[in-house]
Amino acid sequence: MIKGQCLCGAVQYQYHGKIENSILCYCTDCQQAQGSIAGWNSAVDQTQFELTSGREQLKEYFHTPNKARVFCQNCASPLYSYRTDLPDIIRLRLGSVTEGDIPAPKEEFFLEHKPNFIELR
Template sequence: MIKGHCLCQGIQYEYHGEINEVAICHCYQCKQAQGTPFATNAPVSTAAFQVVQGQSLLKSYFASPNKRRVFCSQCGSPLFSQRMDHPETIRLRLGTITEGHIPAPQYQIYCDSRSAWFELDQQTPCYPANKP
């Protein structure tokens, strides 16, 4: 089982299944919605996804007519997106997962929109939370 929550923990969810597909999206909407150079998400079945706390805190925004982006109205954490023509699937934002296995990304999309300034490799220093 996969568990997760938003930043304020007002919304908590469970996914009763496995994540088998992970994508990195470089589209402009994802970058702007996440405030990051890309979004990492996984398509999951809505039938196996359940908000166990904070349903009333969910808010939707339609940046395009057919796709809603769902976030916490209290802390602003993006949780998932959903195309209205595919109601059986949501694209879960993997940064909100707190428990469960997440496989490595299998592919990237909208690579022509990549942030040219962002490149991460093993040579980039990685510091603990309280950087020296």
């Protein structure tokens, strides 16, 4: 069981599946959206994802027409994104996970934007 929440705690969720893999994405969209070095995400099954509180705090931002970036409008924590043409898969923002196992990233994308002070062990 995976549990997670936004920074203010208004939005809480559980994921009933297992997180099989994770990726780091250094594209500028991810960097700006997370305010950080990379997006750390995992594609998970939407049907196994359960919001346990704070649904009314969720807001969607469309930076590109078919991709919703979902965040808490109270504290601005990014929580997940999904493509409108593939709504059964959500990309969970793994920094929001508070409980459960997350595998180390196996793949990195947009390495040209990866800061040279980052090394993966």
